[in-house]
Amino acid sequence: MILIVVEHANGKVSKSIWEMVTAARELAHQRGGDPSITALVLGSNITSVAAEVARAVDQVLVADLPALAQYDSELWSAAVAQVATEGEASLVLIGGSRSSREYSPRVAIKLDAPLLEDVITLKASGDTLTAQHYTFLARVTETIEASGPVAVVTIKPGAFNPATPRAEAAEQFDVDLKLPTPRLKVTGKTAERSSRVSLTEAEIVVSGGRGVGSAEGFTQYVEALADKLGAAVGATRAIVDAGWRPYSEQVGQTGKTVQPKLYIAIGISGAVQHLSGMNKSKTIVAINRDAEAPIFKIADYGIIGDVPQIVLAMLAELKK
Amino acid sequence: MRILTFIRQVLDAEESVHVANNAVALENSKLVMDTMDEYGVEEALRLRESGVEAEIIAVGVGPARVQDALRTALAMGVDRAIHVETDIRLDAIALSKILAEIAQKEDASLILSGGQQADWDSHALGAATAERLNWPQVTWTSALELKGTTLNGKHDVDEGSETFTLELPAVITTQQGLNEPRYPTLPNIMKSKKKEMRKESLDQFNVTPKLKFVSAEIQVKNRLNKILDGKDAPVAASQLVDLLRNQAKVIA
DSSP: OEEEEOOEETTEEOTHHHHHHHHHHHHHHHHOSOOOEEEEEEESSOHHHHHHHTTTSSEEEEEEOGGGSSOOHHHHHHHHHHHHHHTTOSEEEEOOSHHHHHHHHHHHHHTTOOEEEEEEEEEEETTEEEEEEEETTTTEEEEEEEESSOEEEEEOTTSSOOOOOOSSOOEEEEOOOOOOOOOOEEEEEEOOOOSSOOTTTOSEEEEEOGGGOSHHHIIIIIIHHHHHHTOEEEEOHHHHHTTSSOGGGBBSTTSBOOOOSEEEEESOOOOHHHHTTTTTOSEEEEEESOTTOGGGGGOSEEEESOHHHHHHHHHHHHHO | OEEEEEEOEEEOTTSOOEEETTEEEOTTSOEEEOHHHHHHHHHHHHHHHTTOOOEEEEEEEESTTHHHHHHHHHHHTOSEEEEEEOSSOOOHHHHHHHHHHHHHHTTOSEEEEOSSOTTTOOOOHHHHHHHHHTOOEEEEEEEEEEETTEEEEEEEOSSSEEEEEEESSEEEEEOTTSOOOOOOOHHHHHHHTTSOEEEEESGGGOOOOSOEEEEEEOOOOOOOOEEEEOSSHHHHHHHHHHIIIIISOOOO
16 A cells, blocks of 8 residues: 555645645556555544545545644654554655654654655656655755665655545545654744745745845835735745744745745845755746846846836736 | 764855766865754754753764864864764665664764755754654754753744753754854864764664665756846836736736
8 A cells, every 4th residue: 555644734634645646646556566545644633634635545544633633753653654564555655844854754764664755756666666856955856766665755845746636535444543652842832824825835936035125125025926926925044034034934945945836036146045945946037136146047037127116016017 | 961963064055066977976076064063063062051061972974074074063162073984875764873873872862963964955864863762853943952851942843933842862953043153263173183083884883775876967947037127117027027927827
């Protein structure tokens, strides 16, 4: 069996499930043998999540427990490893969120399996898996191989086309888990939730850097354009460090990686660390005063000029 | 107590990447300690400066040149270094076996390691090492303090951040914002030359790589590079919106 671990938040399934289903179906097809795809949903009060997942896979395993209300790497890895072992999974697919990438190494160690992180392609030939992933701050595409009865793979968000839901819902089963007691105690949470679409799932991202001038400038130009386009907003490390924007909006090596259909970089010069978080975007637009800014080298479209004037003119044009 | 900080030597972020014979070629490029690992070294030093009695050991795995990065850690203030010499590239799962065994041999109770490697872009080493040791871990840590054997701090999660408390032993992975790494001072550079750099062979760790690295290539997406002059903002804006609507077809 192929096991997919479902990412979800606030009662909603993450888009990654549909991308993982595509990867799993392609792989099941290439590999032959048992092609069934099983999804594992971990959490508390997750009835709606499980129902949505049932339209994606052949079988849904559900652990709806108060003990799983809060994500914990030790809990999640124990649950996933147990289910993978009992179901004799040949492949464990895990999403690309921060928490998924955090607990996946633990699963690999528990299963004595290789870990293929953040893959953008995945192929099987016998019991050998071949995958591609980005390295060197997303400047190099590397091909890796792993062999053996089971492998753990995390999937890069946006790399696989999302599958479409099926009409028939798969059967759901409760799983009985032997869970450890978490040792990390969470004492407080600061949610940086935005009313906009999530940065990593957005089709359009509008990002700002130092060139927007100030925190107010960011609101006036970047947020205004994002709202006009129904886009998520992103920021460079420089302005997150300056306190203009929350860390959750940071795009780049130490922030989020995005791969939208359209990425608009406003007042961003294009440091390599920022580019590593967005250089796979389908269409890149740059607006910057400095004609020498490296961002123009990877831009499909761009305007060299005054940021406020150009963004305000774009807003006026979009209203037409 | 003993603190291990894991050190990796990577390409300086300002350097271009070159590929030769299906692999990234690092010869003739400037190599530095991974910034993420600098945060780890700095944090270990700060924990000690806050009054924790600790010996700090830097650990590096890789070819002879990795000693340069370990020397930098020593010059920053780390007490001694362990270099496991090998030319084989090890994936994070394999590497974690070495780190976990050294932690056990050295009786360490805290391991600091980078949140994401600047070369292989992997996040896995910290959690994999914690799992091998049956320790808890915290990833993407942005604030940390140690009182007795209790760690308190803050770390980033998918949406926002959490504060946490945790008992030693533990693995902590670092993140930008955790601290501002210090520069080695000249007297400390001089002192570091006398510090212990212990060489160990890979054989004793009995490590088998889990991944085979087949090839590497630099894929540059061809970009249209249609850059407009924005002296007349309304005209340029109108042209750009038109291109996005009718040529790229990415906005309505």
